[in-house]
Amino acid sequence: xxxxxxxLCFVLVAILFADTKAADPISLSDANPHYFSYQGEPxxxxxxxxxYGALLNLDFDFGVYFDELAKHGLNHTRVFxxxxxxxxxxxxxxxxxxxxxxxxxxxxxxxxxIAGGVDGGNKFDLTKFNPAWSKRLKELxxxxxxxxxxxxxxxFCPLYNDDLWKIxxxxxxxxxxxxxxxxREEAYALKHPAITDVQVAFTxxxxxxxxxxxxxxxxxxxxxxxxGVTMEWQNRIVDxxxxxEKGFPKKHLISLNVANGRKKVENPHAGVSxxxxxxxxxxxxxxxNAALNKVIGENETGFRGQADVLYRTEAWDFLLxxxxxxNNLDYSFTAKHPSGTLRDYTSPGGGxxxxxxxxxxxxxxxxxFDFVEMTPNPSWIKKVTPKLTTQALxxxxxxxxxxxxxxxxSKPKDLDALLQEDIxxxxxxxxxxxxxxxxxxxxxxxxxxxxxxxxxxxxxxTLTSPRFSNDVAVRIVRD
Numbered sequence: 001x002x003x004x005x006x007x008l009c010f011v012l013v014a015i016l017f018a019d020t021k022a023a024d025p026i027s028l029s030d031a032n033p034h035y036f037s038y039q040g041e042p043x044x045x046x047x048x049x050x051x052y053g054a055l056l057n058l059d060f061d062f063g064v065y066f067d068e069l070a071k072h073g074l075n076h077t078r079v080f081x082x083x084x085x086x087x088x089x090x091x092x093x094x095x096x097x098x099x100x101x102x103x104x105x106x107x108x109x110x111x112x113x114i115a116g117g118v119d120g121g122n123k124f125d126l127t128k129f130n131p132a133w134s135k136r137l138k139e140l141x142x143x144x145x146x147x148x149x150x151x152x153x154x155x156f157c158p159l160y161n162d163d164l165w166k167i168x169x170x171x172x173x174x175x176x177x178x179x180x181x182x183x184r185e186e187a188y189a190l191k192h193p194a195i196t197d198v199q200v201a202f203t204x205x206x207x208x209x210x211x212x213x214x215x216x217x218x219x220x221x222x223x224x225x226x227x228g229v230t231m232e233w234q235n236r237i238v239d240x241x242x243x244x245e246k247g248f249p250k251k252h253l254i255s256l257n258v259a260n261g262r263k264k265v266e267n268p269h270a271g272v273s274x275x276x277x278x279x280x281x282x283x284x285x286x287x288x289n290a291a292l293n294k295v296i297g298e299n300e301t302g303f304r305g306q307a308d309v310l311y312r313t314e315a316w317d318f319l320l321x322x323x324x325x326x327n328n329l330d331y332s333f334t335a336k337h338p339s340g341t342l343r344d345y346t347s348p349g350g351g352x353x354x355x356x357x358x359x360x361x362x363x364x365x366x367x368x369f370d371f372v373e374m375t376p377n378p379s380w381i382k383k384v385t386p387k388l389t390t391q392a393l394x395x396x397x398x399x400x401x402x403x404x405x406x407x408x409x410s411k412p413k414d415l416d417a418l419l420q421e422d423i424x425x426x427x428x429x430x431x432x433x434x435x436x437x438x439x440x441x442x443x444x445x446x447x448x449x450x451x452x453x454x455x456x457x458x459x460x461x462t463l464t465s466p467r468f469s470n471d472v473a474v475r476i477v478r479d
Contacts, residue, residue, distance in 0.1 A: 023214035025252050026150055028273055032372040033293045035324045038150065039214075042372040044324040045076035045150055045297070046315065046363050048356045050333035050340075051347075052154065052222075053097025055133075055140055056082035057335055058104040060097050062140050064338040068353075070147040072360035077149055078299055078327050079140070080222070082107050082133060083202065084157035087167060094345035095334035104335075108133045108202060109169055112176045124169040126177045126198045134209055145215040152255065152299065152327075153210070154219040155203060155237065158227025159184035170195060185228030188221065190236065200240050207244040207252075217253035217274060219299075225259060238271045257299070264288050274325065279303065281314055281410040283321040287376065290322060297325030302349025304411055309419065309470055311350050312358045312443060313389075313405045316471065319366060320391035320403050322376035328355065361446040365473055369399050382460065383428040390427075397432050398478055405471035425465040425472070433458035437479040443471050453479050 029037040036043040047069060054062040054077065069077065085105060086098040093099075100106070102121045110130040111122040144151050159165040165184035166173070172180040179194045180187070190196055210216055220237045221229055238254055245251050255274035258265055262285035265275055275292065277285050278300040286296045298318050304310045311328045318326050330351030332340040340353055374393040381390045384404060393401040404427070406420050433456060440450040450466040465472055 023145075025214040025250050026217060027253065028295065029372050033273075034290070034295060034322060035372050036295065042370075043075075044319065044366065044371070046319070046326045046359055047074040047076035047078075047149075048311075048328040048330040048340075048351055048359055049074075049077045050330060050338075051093060051097045052078050052080040053100065053335075055079045055137055056085060056106045057097050057100040058106050058136075059100065059335040061335075061338040063143050065333060065340075066143055066147045066149055068333075068339045068356070069149060072356045073363050074356060074359060075148055075150060075363075076152070076325070076327060077144065078152045078154060078219075080154050080157060081202075081206065083155065083169070083199075084159070084164075084222075085167060087163060090160075090164065091348060093347045094331065094342070095336060096347075097333065097335060100335075106130070106133050106136055107169055108206075109175075114176050117174045118167050118171075119174075124175045126169065126175050126179055129202075129205055137206075137209065141210065141213045141216065145213065148215075150215045150217070151213075152217055152219050153206070154222050155206065156188060156199070156220065156229075157222040158224060158229050159187055160227055170198070183228075188224070188227070188229040188233045190230065190233050196233075196236070199237070203237055203240045204244045207241055210252075211245070211248050211250065214250070217255055219255040219257060219274075219276065222257055223260070223278070224257060235269050238269050242271050253295075255297070255299075259285075261285070262288060265292060268292065276325070279410070280318055280323075281408075283314075283318040283323060286318065286321040286323045295324045296322070297327075298323060299325060299327040301328045302347075304349070305415060306345075306350045307415055308350060308352055308355040308358065310408065310412075310415070311355060312362075313408060313471055315359055315362055316403045316405070316443065316473070317389070317391055319362065320376065320393050320401060321378075322393070326359075328359065330355070358444060361441070361443060364446065365441055365475065366393075366401065368475065369393070369401055370395065371401075374399065374401065381427060381429055383426075385426050386423065388423075388425060397434075400429070400431075400476040402427065402429075402474045402476065403471070404465070404473075419470055421469045422467050423465070423469065423472075424467050427463045427465070427474070428460055429463065429476075430459060431456050431461045431476075435479040437477055438463055439475045440466050440468075441473040441475060442468070443473055444469075 026038040029035045109124045110128040112125045253273045274295045276297040276299040280298045331347035332342045332351040374395045377394040388404045391403045
């Protein structure tokens with residue numbers, strides 16, 4: 001567990017917490033609301049993060065974890081609140097951070113003096129909050145802030161199956177309040193005022209506790225398209241966040257998790273600024289929802305295999321399609337491996353130190369542009385040979401970000417048969433008259449494998465890549 005000597009911990013948290021009071025929360029960019037503004041600069045969020053248990057699992061050392069993200073320049077993490085927990089068998093995840101031991105479960109509600117919880121611990125009291133949970137939350141937020149990491153705090157999560165409902169604090173079997181004597185599909189549906197009151201009270205408490213942190217936004221519910229979660233209930237939580245913050249000097253962004261894959265958002269709550277999706281291959285949900293003029297994110301990946309190339313190409317595709325948030329679900333992080341060094345996991349996704357290095361290269365590539373002035377425009381690439389998947393972000397007459405990779409389906413059955421070595425591509429684009437520089441960036445090393453300058457009379461221009469394996473990027477700017 002992440003810990004310091006009590007006196008030193010108090011001083012450090014006090015200093016970091018004081019710093020947060022001077023910073024405005026992350027917000028939408030005034031120049032381009034498809035992106036963020038943070039600490040006075042335009043921003044997008046990118047990470048390869050643990051399976052959401054850094055707060056609720058006392059055995060998880062979030063300080064070591066944040067150090068690993070920061071080492072690669074990654075600036076985001078997704079954290080579940082502890083209202084929801086998993087068991088060790090859930091979803092076949094190796095050493096699942098969301099499946100703490102009974103003693104290691106950091107729940108927002110306090111345990112009572114009454115024995116009999118299904119997990120072997122005392123039952124919970126849904127009218128009393130756990131001060132140790134609040135303390136760890138603030139320490140986590142301060143530690144993330146110190147390292148430039150923005151936290152998505154996911155408040156709720158559906159109960160996917162009866163085994164997960166069986167261990168939930170909201171189940172009547174696990175609390176002393178007699179609340180939760182109903183099917184799991186009715187936990188987030190406004191059908192039972194007593195549990196809704198508990199959820200609203202929790203939301204108010206969290207929002208009040210975190211009022212001064214800037215490196216934060218709230219996500220209402222993970223995957224609310226499962227388990228009976230209603231939009232009316234989600235809107236109730238959004239209303240609660242906004243009402244609680246009404247008198248606060250700082251207001252935090254609110255996210256909805258919309259769908260797996262893609263969906264066009266219709267008539268969204270005006271208080272929502274981030275629309276998150278899972279498993280966005282291809283990333284067409286970005287263009288589908290561009291008219292919202294809000295951030296479109298992909299905050300969970302997986303179920304494609306373990307190979308880094310799958311999630312590297314997914315990240316490049318999504319962000320160059322105009323997304324502003326990408327979180328690879330990284331199964332190399334566990335409580336025993338908080339620095340992300342687990343190799344032999346059998347979880348349904350990927351993650352590795354090499355992938356984190358590669359996502360850092362992507363972050364530096366995009367940050368080298370004035371990206372808030374750019375728009376996705378894949379059709380600007382007129383032709384590419386051999387056949388490759390292409391993405392382009394364009395600032396007309398000034399700068400162009402291009403990404404090419406071998407075509408990959410969402411769930412390849414034989415990945416090795418699709419991968420290609422020693423590719424040399426020709427790319428036809430349209431450029432205005434002027435002098436330009438084209439830098440071909442190796443997506444695995446960050447090195448510039450080819451650097452060329454040329455004068456162009458205007459019109460079509462054919463660029464020839466260096467030889468590469470599977471994917472490559474090119475930065476084209478006026479020289």
